[in-house]
Amino acid sequence: GAVVSxxxxxxxxxxxxxxxxxxxxxxxxxxxxFWYRQFPKKSLMLMATSNEGSKATYEQGVEKDKFLINHASxxxxxxxxxxxxxxxxxxxxCSAREPGTGPHQHFGDGTRLSxx
Amino acid sequence: AQSVSQHNHHVILSEAASLELGCNYSYGGTVNLxxxxxxxxxxxxxxxxxxxGDPLVKGIKGFEAEFIKSKxxxxxxxxxxxxxxxxxxxxxxxxxxxxxxxxxxxGTRLLVRP
Numbered sequence: 001g002a003v004v005s006x007x008x009x010x011x012x013x014x015x016x017x018x019x020x021x022x023x024x025x026x027x028x029x030x031x032x033x034f035w036y037r038q039f040p041k042k043s044l045m046l047m048a049t050s051n052e053g054s055k056a057t058y059e060q061g062v063e064k065d066k067f068l069i070n071h072a073s074x075x076x077x078x079x080x081x082x083x084x085x086x087x088x089x090x091x092x093x094c095s096a097r098e099p100g101t102g103p104h105q106h107f108g109d110g111t112r113l114s115x116x
Numbered sequence: 117a118q119s120v121s122q123h124n125h126h127v128i129l130s131e132a133a134s135l136e137l138g139c140n141y142s143y144g145g146t147v148n149l150x151x152x153x154x155x156x157x158x159x160x161x162x163x164x165x166x167x168x169g170d171p172l173v174k175g176i177k178g179f180e181a182e183f184i185k186s187k188x189x190x191x192x193x194x195x196x197x198x199x200x201x202x203x204x205x206x207x208x209x210x211x212x213x214x215x216x217x218x219x220x221x222x223g224t225r226l227l228v229r230p
Contacts, residue, residue: 004159032216034217036220041125041222042222043220043221043222043223044218044220045220046217046218046219049215057215093159095160095218097216102148102167102216103148103210103216103218104150104162104165105216105218107152107160107161108159109158109159110159
Protein backbone atom coordinates (compact mmCIF):
# COMPACT_ATOMS: atom_id res chain seq x y z
CA GLY A 1 0.00 0.00 0.00
CA ALA A 2 0.89 3.66 -0.16
CA VAL A 3 3.64 4.67 2.24
CA VAL A 4 4.45 8.07 3.66
CA SER A 5 7.85 8.53 5.26
CA UNK A 6 8.44 11.29 7.78
CA UNK A 7 11.88 12.31 9.01
CA UNK A 8 13.19 12.79 11.61
CA UNK A 9 11.10 10.81 14.05
CA UNK A 10 12.41 12.74 16.99
CA UNK A 11 14.36 15.95 17.39
CA UNK A 12 15.57 17.83 20.43
CA UNK A 13 17.03 21.29 19.98
CA UNK A 14 17.72 24.54 21.73
CA UNK A 15 15.33 27.45 21.80
CA UNK A 16 15.87 29.82 18.89
CA UNK A 17 16.96 27.27 16.34
CA UNK A 18 15.05 26.27 13.22
CA UNK A 19 13.98 22.70 12.60
CA UNK A 20 13.06 21.11 9.29
CA UNK A 21 10.77 18.08 9.04
CA UNK A 22 10.46 16.14 5.80
CA UNK A 23 7.46 14.24 4.50
CA UNK A 24 7.86 11.95 1.50
CA UNK A 25 5.40 9.83 -0.41
CA UNK A 26 7.43 6.76 -1.31
CA UNK A 27 5.40 5.00 -3.96
CA UNK A 28 2.94 7.55 -5.26
CA UNK A 29 2.84 11.17 -6.30
CA UNK A 30 1.06 13.40 -3.85
CA UNK A 31 -0.23 16.66 -5.22
CA UNK A 32 -1.61 17.47 -1.78
CA UNK A 33 0.00 16.93 1.60
CA PHE A 34 -1.24 17.98 5.00
CA TRP A 35 0.53 18.96 8.20
CA TYR A 36 -1.04 18.28 11.59
CA ARG A 37 -0.05 19.03 15.14
CA GLN A 38 -1.07 16.81 18.03
CA PHE A 39 -0.99 17.98 21.61
CA PRO A 40 -0.87 15.44 24.47
CA LYS A 41 -4.22 13.73 24.91
CA LYS A 42 -5.70 15.96 22.23
CA SER A 43 -6.83 15.50 18.70
CA LEU A 44 -4.86 16.11 15.53
CA MET A 45 -5.17 19.73 14.53
CA LEU A 46 -4.73 20.59 10.87
CA MET A 47 -2.08 23.27 10.46
CA ALA A 48 -1.90 23.67 6.72
CA THR A 49 -2.55 22.11 3.34
CA SER A 50 0.50 21.85 1.12
CA ASN A 51 -0.04 21.91 -2.63
CA GLU A 52 2.75 21.01 -5.03
CA GLY A 53 4.06 24.05 -6.87
CA SER A 54 1.99 26.61 -5.00
CA LYS A 55 1.77 28.30 -1.63
CA ALA A 56 0.46 26.38 1.31
CA THR A 57 -2.97 27.13 2.71
CA TYR A 58 -2.78 27.75 6.43
CA GLU A 59 -5.56 27.21 8.94
CA GLN A 60 -6.77 30.06 11.08
CA GLY A 61 -4.44 30.82 13.94
CA VAL A 62 -1.38 29.16 12.42
CA GLU A 63 1.52 31.55 11.88
CA LYS A 64 2.77 31.37 8.32
CA ASP A 65 6.13 32.90 9.16
CA LYS A 66 6.60 30.51 12.05
CA PHE A 67 5.73 27.33 10.22
CA LEU A 68 7.19 27.46 6.73
CA ILE A 69 5.89 24.84 4.33
CA ASN A 70 7.46 23.97 1.00
CA HIS A 71 6.11 21.42 -1.47
CA ALA A 72 8.76 21.53 -4.16
CA SER A 73 8.05 18.17 -5.75
CA UNK A 74 5.25 15.65 -6.07
CA UNK A 75 6.84 13.43 -3.44
CA UNK A 76 8.25 15.84 -0.88
CA UNK A 77 6.86 18.46 1.47
CA UNK A 78 8.84 20.10 4.25
CA UNK A 79 7.77 21.90 7.40
CA UNK A 80 10.29 24.26 8.95
CA UNK A 81 9.65 25.51 12.46
CA UNK A 82 11.54 28.78 12.56
CA UNK A 83 13.08 30.21 15.73
CA UNK A 84 11.53 27.41 17.74
CA UNK A 85 10.51 27.97 21.36
CA UNK A 86 9.40 25.55 24.08
CA UNK A 87 5.73 26.17 23.27
CA UNK A 88 6.38 24.74 19.80
CA UNK A 89 7.19 21.38 21.37
CA UNK A 90 4.65 18.93 20.04
CA UNK A 91 4.02 15.93 17.84
CA UNK A 92 3.86 16.88 14.16
CA UNK A 93 2.27 14.51 11.64
CA CYS A 94 2.12 14.75 7.88
CA SER A 95 -0.20 13.00 5.49
CA ALA A 96 -0.47 12.71 1.74
CA ARG A 97 -3.43 12.25 -0.51
CA GLU A 98 -3.12 9.95 -3.47
CA PRO A 99 -4.74 11.56 -6.56
CA GLY A 100 -7.89 9.83 -7.72
CA THR A 101 -8.59 8.15 -4.38
CA GLY A 102 -10.86 10.81 -2.97
CA PRO A 103 -10.36 12.21 0.52
CA HIS A 104 -8.42 9.32 2.03
CA GLN A 105 -5.00 10.29 3.39
CA HIS A 106 -1.91 8.20 4.16
CA PHE A 107 -0.12 9.24 7.32
CA GLY A 108 3.54 9.46 8.28
CA ASP A 109 4.84 8.18 11.62
CA GLY A 110 5.09 11.67 13.06
CA THR A 111 7.92 13.76 14.48
CA ARG A 112 8.31 14.41 18.19
CA LEU A 113 9.78 17.91 18.52
CA SER A 114 11.19 18.98 21.87
CA UNK A 115 12.52 22.49 22.33
CA UNK A 116 14.69 23.05 25.37
CA ALA B 117 -18.37 25.25 13.45
CA GLN B 118 -17.22 21.92 12.11
CA SER B 119 -16.33 19.46 14.83
CA VAL B 120 -16.12 15.82 15.78
CA SER B 121 -16.87 14.52 19.27
CA GLN B 122 -15.70 11.25 20.70
CA HIS B 123 -17.35 10.76 24.05
CA ASN B 124 -15.22 7.95 25.40
CA HIS B 125 -11.67 9.03 26.10
CA HIS B 126 -10.54 5.82 27.73
CA VAL B 127 -12.12 2.40 27.43
CA ILE B 128 -10.94 -0.76 29.17
CA LEU B 129 -12.34 -4.12 28.12
CA SER B 130 -11.57 -7.77 28.62
CA GLU B 131 -10.92 -9.97 25.63
CA ALA B 132 -14.08 -11.20 23.88
CA ALA B 133 -16.10 -8.26 25.15
CA SER B 134 -18.09 -6.23 22.65
CA LEU B 135 -16.96 -2.73 21.73
CA GLU B 136 -18.81 0.38 20.72
CA LEU B 137 -17.07 3.75 20.43
CA GLY B 138 -19.21 6.80 19.95
CA CYS B 139 -18.59 9.49 17.33
CA ASN B 140 -20.79 12.49 16.60
CA TYR B 141 -20.04 15.22 14.12
CA SER B 142 -21.17 18.72 13.36
CA TYR B 143 -20.71 19.59 9.70
CA GLY B 144 -22.86 21.41 7.20
CA GLY B 145 -23.51 19.44 4.06
CA THR B 146 -22.62 16.01 2.79
CA VAL B 147 -19.75 14.32 4.60
CA ASN B 148 -17.22 11.55 4.28
CA LEU B 149 -16.55 9.72 7.54
CA UNK B 150 -13.53 7.77 8.70
CA UNK B 151 -12.22 5.75 11.59
CA UNK B 152 -8.46 5.61 11.96
CA UNK B 153 -6.49 3.45 14.37
CA UNK B 154 -3.07 4.13 15.84
CA UNK B 155 -1.36 1.11 17.37
CA UNK B 156 1.38 1.82 19.93
CA UNK B 157 4.43 3.21 18.16
CA UNK B 158 2.84 3.16 14.73
CA UNK B 159 1.30 5.65 12.35
CA UNK B 160 -2.39 6.26 11.80
CA UNK B 161 -4.04 3.60 9.67
CA UNK B 162 -7.42 3.59 8.02
CA UNK B 163 -9.88 1.23 9.69
CA UNK B 164 -12.91 1.98 7.57
CA UNK B 165 -14.63 4.77 5.71
CA UNK B 166 -18.08 5.86 4.59
CA UNK B 167 -18.60 7.89 1.45
CA UNK B 168 -22.12 6.92 0.36
CA GLY B 169 -24.44 3.93 -0.04
CA ASP B 170 -25.02 1.33 2.65
CA PRO B 171 -24.74 3.12 5.98
CA LEU B 172 -23.35 0.00 7.63
CA VAL B 173 -19.69 -0.12 6.71
CA LYS B 174 -17.39 -3.04 7.31
CA GLY B 175 -13.70 -2.46 7.78
CA ILE B 176 -10.59 -4.43 8.52
CA LYS B 177 -10.06 -6.74 11.51
CA GLY B 178 -13.77 -7.30 12.12
CA PHE B 179 -14.66 -3.66 12.77
CA GLU B 180 -17.79 -2.03 11.46
CA ALA B 181 -19.45 1.36 11.77
CA GLU B 182 -22.93 2.64 11.16
CA PHE B 183 -23.69 6.05 9.74
CA ILE B 184 -26.92 7.42 11.19
CA LYS B 185 -27.59 10.68 9.40
CA SER B 186 -30.43 11.77 11.66
CA LYS B 187 -28.18 11.47 14.70
CA UNK B 188 -25.03 12.81 13.04
CA UNK B 189 -23.30 9.72 14.34
CA UNK B 190 -20.78 7.20 13.06
CA UNK B 191 -20.19 4.75 15.90
CA UNK B 192 -17.54 2.08 15.67
CA UNK B 193 -18.32 -1.48 16.75
CA UNK B 194 -16.67 -4.83 17.11
CA UNK B 195 -18.50 -7.89 18.50
CA UNK B 196 -15.50 -9.44 20.22
CA UNK B 197 -12.28 -7.54 20.90
CA UNK B 198 -8.82 -9.03 21.10
CA UNK B 199 -5.75 -7.98 23.05
CA UNK B 200 -4.22 -6.83 19.74
CA UNK B 201 -6.98 -4.23 19.38
CA UNK B 202 -5.32 -2.16 22.10
CA UNK B 203 -4.76 1.17 20.36
CA UNK B 204 -6.05 4.69 20.00
CA UNK B 205 -9.02 5.21 17.71
CA UNK B 206 -9.83 8.44 15.91
CA UNK B 207 -13.04 9.40 14.19
CA UNK B 208 -12.70 11.97 11.38
CA UNK B 209 -14.88 13.80 8.91
CA UNK B 210 -14.31 15.67 5.69
CA UNK B 211 -16.66 17.50 3.40
CA UNK B 212 -17.27 16.99 -0.28
CA UNK B 213 -15.25 20.02 -1.39
CA UNK B 214 -11.89 19.55 -3.05
CA UNK B 215 -9.85 20.62 -0.04
CA UNK B 216 -10.29 17.18 1.59
CA UNK B 217 -9.40 18.62 4.98
CA UNK B 218 -9.89 16.07 7.75
CA UNK B 219 -11.35 17.12 11.08
CA UNK B 220 -10.49 14.69 13.83
CA UNK B 221 -12.12 13.78 17.10
CA UNK B 222 -10.02 13.77 20.26
CA GLY B 223 -9.47 10.04 20.12
CA THR B 224 -10.39 7.07 22.32
CA ARG B 225 -7.69 5.05 23.97
CA LEU B 226 -8.72 1.38 24.13
CA LEU B 227 -7.03 -1.09 26.43
CA VAL B 228 -7.96 -4.73 26.04
CA ARG B 229 -6.94 -6.95 28.93
CA PRO B 230 -6.04 -10.55 28.10
